[in-house]
Amino acid sequence: MDTGSSTGGTGGGGRTDPATEVFLAHRNLLFTVSYEMLGSAADAEDVLQETWLRWSGADRARVREPRAYLVRIATRQSLNRLRTLKRRRESYVGAWLPEPLLTTPDVAEDVELAESVSMALLLVLETLSPTERAVFVLHEAFGFGYGEIAAAVDRTPAAVRQIAHRARRRVEARRPRATVPPGQARAVLESFRQAFETGDVQGLLDVLAPDVVVVGDGGGVKQAVPNPVTGAGKVVRLLLGGLRKVGRAVTGSPTLVNGGPALAIHLDGEFDGVLAARVEGGLITGLYHVRNPEKLTRLGSETPLTLR
Template identity: 60%
Template sequence: MPDDAFTEHRPLLFTIAYEMLGSAADAEDVLQESYLRWSAVDPATVEHPRAYLVRVVTRQALNHLRTVRARREDYVGPWLPEPIRTAPDVSDDTILAESVSMAMMLVLETLNPTERAVFVLHEVFGYTHGEIAASVGKTEAAVRQIAHRARRHVHARRRRFEPDSDAAREVVQRFLLAATTGEVQALMDLLAPDVVQISDGGGKVVAARRPITGRAEVARFVLGVLRTTTTATRIEHATYNGMPAARFVTDGELDWLVAFEIHDGRITGLYGIRNPDKLHRAEAVLPLDRGGHQPWKP
């Protein structure tokens, strides 16, 4: 049955769409469009349903990405991916955890749509250049060149980080304790010298309009933000995009969340999302899957 095949592969399809688009809402739109196309096909004519669905989702995501890129150019302030709450076991898959991290998703934003699709399908999901060619409408030779160019671009810009773990969560807990009690030196000791803080308010709420870099500057910013919180604000620990995160909940509503990038026991990046459009979907844990890829004939 068409529904059975689509449901079986849905986590894989969602993961591909999300990594190509950086938005869970847009990924869901792509899956809906892809499902409509899939439901119009006679399953008996499809030899490899997963291969067919991956191809359809990739093409729909490419079309969608070309549309939203123009919209993001007019975005107010820094743009961050829509955060997705992930199960702790996502961190056990190092490739998957890194590929959905905030830092990597921002690097993927600097690729053109075809480069992004090729990089994601090849480097994250393990598809061959020949398999990818059918999905992006290029020759195998062209895909090979695109993959090489995209890999070189990404590797030159990627930031090393440690996925969510007990050790990473302990760093976050110490950081939040130091920040909420105003222990400046303890706070500074947990920040890397080149730490960067990025806030995404989308022009809809108060948020820093530019990235903040450097240990002293970030510490000052964090302390200033926490001084504005009220006693009604509750801090919850969670995992988002394979990273340790803190949720700031006020009067039962998620006001903002911060994902922490940690390397060698120090915080190298803080990604704060306050845009309410990106927070309203941040409650449910979304299943991610790389699909246990096996080669298929395009």
């Protein structure tokens, strides 16, 4: 079965079989769970395929709650894959950023959903162990109870409760401050775009927070900032210095990535990457520049996401 399609196995008369209907009804939820755990759309899609195979071979007559059952399968598959990804990311060239997703305006309007898939929060989740991340995502973002999570991560409910408290403390110590309404965030990024394209130093300083940080991800394929750069002055010098060195016309067109404002960056009209922004208190506190071509494949069409 192609889990990305709107149809699956069919019975007589072209009707979708019940197992496929149930899976497709929860597909977007399963993708969102897997993506929040992995930070990779490609790996999340692989998890969906693995989940479908197990679901199609299960004794579904004994499954009382298909949603919880499917999430449990997806969580276990994501945990297995996350442990492998952790080792792989240790040898990643330069800074690592989540794979950006082109999202619909309704994702940005859903504050809880937008926060849970934001580039900033996904980076914070990278500091957790695989089990801590699974527990945090399932409890904080999706509202699963400790008993349901325990079945997914093979721990007792009491142990899950302790893991959840520990993960929440670690995330709260690092997670970004409260964000601004989507419209205001877009306006701030538009001011940044105009200042950047015209080389307006003061205009950039006016929209960048004093402790703004820039993270670049080229994956060793494209040139990017090797380590995060922090501080408005340093960031302005980095941006305008890079603008001079590139020797090509650099433009940005507004878009929505991971539920937040972003710019699709073009060099002489050719798509080169995406620059996502974190806006807090009317200022940009984070810029996340993804140039790695392997991570730009999901920007051609919108990815449906949901917490329900």
